[in-house]
Amino acid sequence: MNEPLSDNRLHTDPEIEGFRPIARRDPAVQTAQQRDRATTIYERSVEGRRAFVPPALDVPEQPLDELIPARLRRSEGPKLPEISEPEIVRHYVRLSTRNFHLDEGFYPLGSCTMKHNPKLHERVAALDGFARLHPLQHPSKAQGALELMWRLQGALGEIAGLPHVSLQPSAGSHGELAGVLLTRAYHEDRGEQRTKVLTPDTAHGTNPATVTMAGYEVVKVATADDGGVDVEDLRAKADDQVACLMLTNPNTLGLWDRRIEEIAAIVHDVGATLYYDGANLNAVVGISRPGDIGFDIVHFNLHKTFTQPHGGGGPGAGPIAVSDRIEPYLPRPQVVRRAPENGGEPRFDLDYDRPKSIGRLRGFQGNFGTFVRSYAYIRSLGAEGLREMSETAVLNANYLLAKLRENGVAEHLPAAYDRICMHEFVLSGAPAKRDLKVKTLDVAKRLLDHNVHPPTVYFPLLVDEALLVEPTETETRETLDHFAAVLRDVLDEAAEDPDVARDAPYTTPVRRLDEAGAAKRPVIRQPL
Amino acid sequence: MSRYTSATDADRAAMLEAIGVASVDDLFADIPEKLRLTRALDLPAGLAEQEVYAHLRALAARNVSAADEISFVGAGMYDHYVPALVDAIALRSEFLTPYTPYQPEISQGGLQVMFEYQTAISELTGLPVSNASVYEGPSAVGAAGYVARTANKRPKFVASAGLHPHSLETLRTMSHGYGTEVVELPLRDGATDPDALAAAVDDDTGAVFLQQPNFLGAIEDLDALAPAAKATGALLVVAADPIPLALLKPPGESGADLVVGEGQPLGNRLDFGGPSFGFFAATEALLRRMPGRIAGETTDVDGRRGFVLTLQTREQHIRREKATSNICTAQALNALCGMVYLAWLGRRGMVELAELLVQRTAYARATLGALDGVALLHEQPVVREFALRLDAPAERVRERCFEHGIDPGLPLEGDGLLVAITEQRSRADIDRLAEVLGAAVREERRERAAV
Numbered sequence: 001m002n003e004p005l006s007d008n009r010l011h012t013d014p015e016i017e018g019f020r021p022i023a024r025r026d027p028a029v030q031t032a033q034q035r036d037r038a039t040t041i042y043e044r045s046v047e048g049r050r051a052f053v054p055p056a057l058d059v060p061e062q063p064l065d066e067l068i069p070a071r072l073r074r075s076e077g078p079k080l081p082e083i084s085e086p087e088i089v090r091h092y093v094r095l096s097t098r099n100f101h102l103d104e105g106f107y108p109l110g111s112c113t114m115k116h117n118p119k120l121h122e123r124v125a126a127l128d129g130f131a132r133l134h135p136l137q138h139p140s141k142a143q144g145a146l147e148l149m150w151r152l153q154g155a156l157g158e159i160a161g162l163p164h165v166s167l168q169p170s171a172g173s174h175g176e177l178a179g180v181l182l183t184r185a186y187h188e189d190r191g192e193q194r195t196k197v198l199t200p201d202t203a204h205g206t207n208p209a210t211v212t213m214a215g216y217e218v219v220k221v222a223t224a225d226d227g228g229v230d231v232e233d234l235r236a237k238a239d240d241q242v243a244c245l246m247l248t249n250p251n252t253l254g255l256w257d258r259r260i261e262e263i264a265a266i267v268h269d270v271g272a273t274l275y276y277d278g279a280n281l282n283a284v285v286g287i288s289r290p291g292d293i294g295f296d297i298v299h300f301n302l303h304k305t306f307t308q309p310h311g312g313g314g315p316g317a318g319p320i321a322v323s324d325r326i327e328p329y330l331p332r333p334q335v336v337r338r339a340p341e342n343g344g345e346p347r348f349d350l351d352y353d354r355p356k357s358i359g360r361l362r363g364f365q366g367n368f369g370t371f372v373r374s375y376a377y378i379r380s381l382g383a384e385g386l387r388e389m390s391e392t393a394v395l396n397a398n399y400l401l402a403k404l405r406e407n408g409v410a411e412h413l414p415a416a417y418d419r420i421c422m423h424e425f426v427l428s429g430a431p432a433k434r435d436l437k438v439k440t441l442d443v444a445k446r447l448l449d450h451n452v453h454p455p456t457v458y459f460p461l462l463v464d465e466a467l468l469v470e471p472t473e474t475e476t477r478e479t480l481d482h483f484a485a486v487l488r489d490v491l492d493e494a495a496e497d498p499d500v501a502r503d504a505p506y507t508t509p510v511r512r513l514d515e516a517g518a519a520k521r522p523v524i525r526q527p528l
Numbered sequence: 529m530s531r532y533t534s535a536t537d538a539d540r541a542a543m544l545e546a547i548g549v550a551s552v553d554d555l556f557a558d559i560p561e562k563l564r565l566t567r568a569l570d571l572p573a574g575l576a577e578q579e580v581y582a583h584l585r586a587l588a589a590r591n592v593s594a595a596d597e598i599s600f601v602g603a604g605m606y607d608h609y610v611p612a613l614v615d616a617i618a619l620r621s622e623f624l625t626p627y628t629p630y631q632p633e634i635s636q637g638g639l640q641v642m643f644e645y646q647t648a649i650s651e652l653t654g655l656p657v658s659n660a661s662v663y664e665g666p667s668a669v670g671a672a673g674y675v676a677r678t679a680n681k682r683p684k685f686v687a688s689a690g691l692h693p694h695s696l697e698t699l700r701t702m703s704h705g706y707g708t709e710v711v712e713l714p715l716r717d718g719a720t721d722p723d724a725l726a727a728a729v730d731d732d733t734g735a736v737f738l739q740q741p742n743f744l745g746a747i748e749d750l751d752a753l754a755p756a757a758k759a760t761g762a763l764l765v766v767a768a769d770p771i772p773l774a775l776l777k778p779p780g781e782s783g784a785d786l787v788v789g790e791g792q793p794l795g796n797r798l799d800f801g802g803p804s805f806g807f808f809a810a811t812e813a814l815l816r817r818m819p820g821r822i823a824g825e826t827t828d829v830d831g832r833r834g835f836v837l838t839l840q841t842r843e844q845h846i847r848r849e850k851a852t853s854n855i856c857t858a859q860a861l862n863a864l865c866g867m868v869y870l871a872w873l874g875r876r877g878m879v880e881l882a883e884l885l886v887q888r889t890a891y892a893r894a895t896l897g898a899l900d901g902v903a904l905l906h907e908q909p910v911v912r913e914f915a916l917r918l919d920a921p922a923e924r925v926r927e928r929c930f931e932h933g934i935d936p937g938l939p940l941e942g943d944g945l946l947v948a949i950t951e952q953r954s955r956a957d958i959d960r961l962a963e964v965l966g967a968a969v970r971e972e973r974r975e976r977a978a979v
Contacts, residue, residue, distance in 0.1 A: 030830075038636065038833045041644050041871050051613070052877030054884050058955040059891035064883065067890050068909045072747050074777050077879040078651040081871050085613060088871050095641060096622035100634035103621035112627050116532045120577050122619060125799075128595040129588025135801030136601050136938055137592065138930070144590030145800050158570050170663035170802065171857040173844070181705050206856050208849035213674060214705035218849040256558040286569045288559050303857060311861025312638035313628040313660065313821060315803030331701070359701035363604055363666040363694040363790065364801025376584055380531050382574030391552045392533045398555055399543040406546065420547075420555055448634055456630075459845070476534040477543060503829075508633040510834040515632075518826035518838040522815065524657065525647040 033098065033509045041091055042526050045081035051088060079528040098509040099312070100453055106479050108400075110424045110456035110468025111204065111252055113282045113304035115393075118380070121307070121373035130372050135364035139349050145368065146348035149335045152375045153319075159386070160276075160298045160321035161291025167319045168331045168366045172279055173206040175299030175318030176246070178331060180214035181358045182297060182322065183244045183273045185329035189356060192271070194243035200229055202253055202460045204279060207246045216243060223462055227417040228257040231266070238270045247295075248277040250284070250422035252460045252468070254397065264294035273297060273326070281305045282472070283394055283423035286387030296323045302367075306374035317370040328356040333365070392473035393423040396480060400471050401425050403484035412436055412491050413443070416463040423472070427455075429465030436491065437498040440465040443490055445512065446504035450486045531574065594798065598957045599935040602913050602948020603743070604665060604692050605801065606771070606793045609952055610869070614795045617868050618861060628821070628857065632836040633828075638860065639835035642823035645867040652770055653787035654778025655809040660821040661863035662855060665767065665790025668806030669695040670702035671853060672765040672786045673735060675810070675817050677706055678852065679763060682734030685710045686762070688720040690742025695767055699737065708734065718746045718906020718915065726756035733762040740768045740779055744915040744946065746908030747776060754783035763814075770794050770807065770866075772911035774882035786810050795869025796862050805859035805866060816842060819853030821860075881951060885912040889949045892958045896947065899962060901969040905944050913948040915940065920972035928968035929961075936965050 064073075083091070100107075107114035125131065133145055153165035169175040180197060187194050197211040200221045208218040219237055222230040229247070238245075245267045250256045257263065267274045276295040282305045290298045302308045303316030310316070322330065333350035340347065350365070381389060398421060404410050412432040415425055429440035438446075444454035444467070456468040471480055494501050505511055535543070540552070549555060556564070575583070594607040617623065622637060629635030642660040649658035662668045669692075673685060685703060687696055689712055700710050713720065713728050720738055729736060736757035741747050750766065757764045766779035768789045779787045792804035810818055816839065824838030844851040873881060893914045897904045905915035918925055922939035929936045937947035949958070 034830075034832065038640060038835070040640065040647075041867075042647065045875075050874045050877055051872045052611075052874055052881070054877065054880045055951050055954070057884060057887055059887050059958075061887055062890055064886065067886055068747065068775065068911070071751070072749065072777060072909065073775055074773075074781075077774060077875055078648070078778075080648060080651065080873065080875045080878055082875050083871060085872070088613060088868065089616070091871075092617045092641075092868060093620070095637035096617075096620045097637070098635075098640075099622040099626050099637035100631070101622045102625035102627075107627065109627055109630070114627060117625055118532060120581060122624075124581060124584040124588075126615075127585060127588040128593050129585075129591040130593075131797045131799055132593040132595045132607065133591045133800040134594055134599060134601050134607065134798050134935075135605055136603055137599075137800075137935075138926070141592035141930070142800065144587035147590070148584075148587050155571055161565075170667065170859075171855070173854040173856045174663060174667070177702075177705075177854060181701065184705060204856075205844035205846070205848045205851065206854045209844035209847070209851040209854035212849045212851070213702075213854050215707055256556075258558055258560075260563070261560065284559075287556060287565060288563050289565055292565070293563050301857075309624045309861075310627045310857070311859075312623060312626045312635070312641075312864070313860030314858040315805075315860075315862055316857040317803075358704070360694055360697040361667060361670075361701055362664055362698055362802075363692070364664075367802035368800035369797075369803050372584065376580050378571065379575050379580050379583060380577065383569040383571040385531055385574040386569060386571070388533065391555075392535050394555045395535065395540065395543055395547075395552055398547045398549075402546045402548070420549070420557065422558075444631070445633070448631065453627075453634070454631060473533050473535075477539045505633050509636050510633055510828040510832050511830055513632050513828050513834045513836050514826045515836050515838070518824040518836050519841070522822075522838055523825040524822055524838065525643070525650045528647065528651065 031507060040526055041081045041083065042528060044087060044091060045083055047082055049082045049084050051085040105451050106475060106483055107453040108455050108469045108471050109453060110470040111279055113470060113472055115307055115472040116474035117307050117309040121376050124376050125369050125372045143348055146335050148375055149371055150337050150348055152371050153335060155378045156300055156319055157321050159285055161289030162298055162321035162323050164327040164330060165319055165321045166330045166334065167371060168361050169318040169320060170362055170367050171314065171316045172299055172301045172318045173210060174361060175320045176206055176210040177213060178320050178361055179275050179297040179299060180210055180244060182326050182329045184214060185358050186273065186326055187243055195241045197243055198237060198245040200247065202251050202462055203246060203248060204252060204277065207277060227253045227255040228259055229263055231259050231262055234263060235266055238266050240270055242270055242272045244273045244275050246275040246277055248280055250280045253417055253426050254421040254424035255417055256422055260293055268294065279304060280423065283390055285390045286383060287390055291323065296326050302370050302374045307377050308370045308373055315367055315370060317367040329358050331359065331361050332357040389473050396471045396473055396475055397421050397423050397425055400480045400484060403481060407484055407488050409484065409487045409491060413467065424468060424470035426460065426463050427467040427469065428463050429467060432491065433465050436494040438494040438501045440467055442501040442504065446490045446501040448505040449507045452483060452486055597933045597935055598960065600937045600947045600953065600961060601935050603938045603946055604790055605798055606948055606950050607798060607952055608793055608950050610795055610797055611872050613872055614865050614868050618865050623861060623864055629837060636835060639823045641864050641867055643825060643835050645863050646823060648867060648870045649807045649809050652773040653809040654780025655787055656812050657815045657818065658809040659818050660823055661859040662806035662808050662820050663859060664802055664804050664806045666692060666695040666698040668788035668808050669737065669767050670698045671808065671819050672788050673699050673703050674853065675786060675814060676735035676763045677708055679817055680734050682732050683708055684732045685735050685737060686713055686728045686733050687737040688713050689715050690720050690744065690748065691737055691739045691767060692743050718744050718908045720748055720753055722752045722756045725753055726759065729757060729760055729762060731760050733760055735763040735765050737765045740766050740776065741772055741911055744906060745910040745913035746906055747910065750779055750782035758783060771882055774878040775911065785814060791862065791866050794866035796865050803859055803862050805862035817852050818842060820855045820858055884951055885949055889914060891955065892947065892949055895958060895962045896965060899966040899969065901973055913946060916945045916947060918943045918945055918969055920969045925968045925972055928971060929964050932964045934961055934964045936961060
C-alpha cells in the first residue's frame with residue numbers, strides 16, 4: 001500500500017555514504033530487455049500510417065462550417081500517433097512483458113489481497129447482455145442486470161451482517177467517503193453538528209484523507225502494545241463532537257482487535273457511528289460479521305476480497321452495507337425488488353424516491369462489470385467455500401510466519417507483534433537495517449531479482465522499516481516455502497555483502513529509478 | 529470445498545503442525561466466542577464453473593443490450609464499436625492482474641501506458657497536466673470541485689444546467705461534506721448564457737462548471753463563457769465528452785482550468801454504467817493539487833529511460849489527512865483501453881470518426897425534426913447528440929418504439945427526447961427510427977385526441 005519516495009541519491013551520488021559500485025552494476029552487462037530502450041507510441045508514429053478505417057459516409061455531406069462554426073473548432077486535430085494495427089500490437093505486447101503480474105508469480109502485497117482472478121469471470125463479464133447493456137436502458141429491459149445487483153446486495157449484506165447495501169461506490173476510498181457522508185447525514189437529521197472523526201494511527205491513508213474531504217477534523221487514536229486500539233486513548237478522545245470511528249479489523253497489523261466490544265461500546269455511548277474499513281475482510285468471511293459486532297457501516301473492496309482483477313490500479317468497487325439507522329440516507333438509486341400486487345413474477349427496479357438520501361456519488365449504477373465478477377465468485381464458492389477461503393488465507397499467513405521463524409529470517413526480520421496473525425502480518429526490518437546494513441527497501445528490491453513481488457513496504461507507519469505480508473488463500477504451501485527460502489537467501493547474501501541488496505535489482509527491465517528527480521522536475525507527458 | 533485454493537488435508541495438517549496449533553479454529557482464538565458466526569452464511573451452496581456460467585448467461589439473456597436492438601440512447605455513455613485490438617491487449621494477464629505499480633522496476637509496462645495516456649488526454653483537453661485516471665465522469669466533476677475548494681476555499685459553486693444531471697447531483701453530494709453551496713444556472717436556448725453566467729458569479733464563487741457539449745448536445749461557446757466565469761477569480765471546470773474533442777476547440781485553450789470527463793466513449797464497453805474511467809486534466813498551476821496517480825518520466829541508475837508514479841506527496845498514503853484526495857484504486861485498466869483505442873483511431877482517424885458523427889447527427893436531426901409532432905428543443909450546433917421536443921408523452925413514445933426493436937433516446941422532462949448517434953448507427957437505422965418514432969408520436973396524439 002505504501003511506498004515512500006526511495007532514497008535514490010544513494011545510487012547516484014558517490015559522496016553519499018554507502019555508495020560502492022560492484023561488478024554487477026556494470027551497465028555493459030545487460031539483459032536483452034534492459035538493452036531495449038523505452039520508446040513511446042508517439043515516437044513510433046509515422047505520418048500517413050493508420051489502423052482505423054471509418055465506416056462509409058452514407059448521408060448527404062454538408063460543409064462542416066455550416067454545421068459547426070469554425071471558431072468553435074480546433075485548428076488542428078489532436079496529435080495522436082499514426083501507427084498500424086500490427087505495430088500497436090507489438091508496442092503494447094512489448095510493454096506488457098515489462099510488467100510483473102499475479103498470473104506470473106507470488107504477490108504478497110499486504111493489505112491488497114492479491115488472490116487469483118478466476119478466468120471464468122472475464123468470460124461472463126463480456127457477455128453482450130452485460131457488456132453492451134446501456135446504463136440508461138429501461139429497467140424493464142435490464143431485469144437480469146438488476147436481479148444480479150439485487151442478489152449481490154443480498155449476499156454482501158449477509159456477509160457483513162448488515163441488511164442494507166449500496167453498490168454505487170467505485171473503490172474502497174469511495175465507499176469510505178460514502179460512509180462518512182452517511183454519518184454526516186445521520187447526525188444532521190438528528191439536529192447534531194459534529195466535527196471530528198477518529199482514526200487509529202494504523203489506518204490506511206485513505207481514512208484520514210476521506211475524513212478531510214467530508215469536512216471533518218481527523219483525530220488520531222493511538223495503538224496499544226498488543227497492536228489493538230489504545231482503549232484509554234480512545235476513551236479520552238471520544239466525546240459528543242465525535243461523529244465516527246473508522247476502524248479496520250483485523251487491522252493493518254494483521255491483528256484482530258481483542259477489545260473490539262469495548263471499543264464499539266465507547267463509540268456508541270457518545271452517539272457516534274462505527275465504520276468498518278473492509279480492506280481486510282478476507283480474513284473473516286463466514287467467521288465473524290461486522291454487523292454482529294456493532295459496526296454501522298461497512299465497505300467492501302470487491303477488488304480484494306471478491307477477486308476483481310486489479311488492472312494495474314483499478315477498476316475496483318467499494319459497495320457499502322449499513323444498519324437500519326443509516327439506511328434512509330443511502331445513495332440513490334437503490335436496486336429494489338417489487339412484488340406485483342396481483343401476484344406473479346417480482347420486478348426489479350431502480351428506486352429514486354429516497355428523500356433523505358445523501359444523493360449520488362457517481363454516474364449511473366456503479367461499476368457493474370465488477371459486480372458480475374464478484375457475484376460469479378460468490379456463487380462459485382458458496383457459503384462453505386467463502387468460509388474456507390478466509391480460513392485458508394489465515395492458515396497460509398500463519399504458516400508463512402512460522403516458516404520465517406523456523407528458517408531464521410525472523411532473527412533479522414522479526415514479526416512486529418509476536419502472536420497468531422490473521423490473513424497478513426508485519427515484519428520489522430529494523431534489526432536487518434542495524435545488523436546487516438540493508439533497509440527494507442533493499443530487501444524489497446532484491447526480491448525483484450527472484451521474480452517475487454515484494455510485500456508492502458514502510459506501512460503501517462507504526463512499525464519501523466515495515467514489511468506487510470499477505471499471502472492470500474490461493475497460494476500453495478510450496479510457494480510459501482519458496483518465498484521463505486528466498487527471503488533467507490537475501491538475508492544470507494546481505495550478511496556477506498550488503499551492497500548486493502543495496503544495489504539491487506539487476507535483472508529487471510530497468511533498475512532503481514530516480515524518483516526524487518522525477519518529482520523535482522516532473523515530466524508527465526510527452527511534448528508532441 | 530473452496531474453489532481456487534490448493535491446500536489438501538495433508539497440507540493443512542502439516543501447516544497446522546508447523547504453526548503449532550491443533551486446528552484452524554485455534555487461529556481465530558482472538559475473536560471472542562460471542563462474536564463468531566456459529567452458523568453457515570445464509571448463501572447458496574457453491575456451484576461448478578459450468579453451472580455458474582449457465583446462471584450468468586441466463587441473467588445476461590434477460591437484458592436487452594445494444595446488440596439486441598437499435599438504440600439511440602447516449603446521455604453520457606455511448607455504444608461505440610470497441611475494436612478487437614482493445615480486448616486483446618486489455619485481457620493480457622500482464623495488464624489485467626498486477627496491482628498499482630508500487631514497484632516501478634517491474635511495472636514499466638503499466639507506467640508507460642499511463643504516461644502515454646496522460647499525453648493523449650493533454651492533447652485532447654488542451655491542458656498540460658493529466659492524471660492517470662479517476663473513477664468516472666460525474667465523480668470527476670465532484671473531484672474537480674474539491675480541487676477548487678482546496679485552491680481558493682470559496683463557499684459557492686456555479687453549475688450550468690447543461691451539466692449532466694448525475695454530475696450535478698454528485699457535485700452536490702460531495703460538496704455538502706465540506707460545506708460548499710451549488711447554484712444551478714438555467715440554460716437559454718439550449719446553451720449557457722454568458723450574461724446570466726456573469727451575473728451569477730461573484731467573489732464567493734470558487735468554481736464554475738460547464739459541460740462540452742452540454743447535456744442537451746449543444747456545443748457551448750467557451751470563448752464567450754470563460755471570461756464571465758473567471759472574472760472574479762473562480763476556477764473554470766469543463767466536463768467534456770472526449771470524442772467531440774477531436775473537432776472542438778480544446779477547453780484548455782479557451783481558459784478552462786480543469787477539464788474532466790467520462791472516458792467510456794474511448795474504447796470502453798457500456799457495462800451497464802461501469803467500469804469505465806474518468807479523465808482529469810489541469811493547468812500547470814494546479815499540478816500539485818491534482819487527485820490520483822500521475823506517471824512521470826525519469827532514468828534508472830544506469831541511465832535508462834523509465835517511468836515512476838510521481839508527485840506522490842499529494843497522495844493519501846503519504847500525506848494522509850492533508851492529501852489532495854482520498855483516491856487510491858482508480859481505473860488503470862480502463863484508461864489503458866482508452867489509450868489503445870486512441871492509438872487505433874490515430875491522428876486522422878479520430879477526426880474522421882468525429883466528422884462522420886457530425887454528418888450523421890445532422891442528418892438525423894433534420895430527418896427527425898421534420899416529423900409531425902416533433903420539434904428541435906434547441907438549434908445550437910451539435911456534434912453527436914441532440915434534443916427534440918415531442919408533442920406527446922415521451923416515456924410512452926419510447927415504449928411504443930420498444931415494440932419495434934428501437935430505443936429512440938432518453939426521455940427528458942417536459943417531453944424532451946435526447947438522441948445520440950454513434951458510428952454503429954447507420955443511415956438505414958436513422959431512417960427506421962424516423963419511421964417508428966413518427967408513428968409512435970402519431971399514435972399517441974391520436975389517442976390523446978380521442979380522449
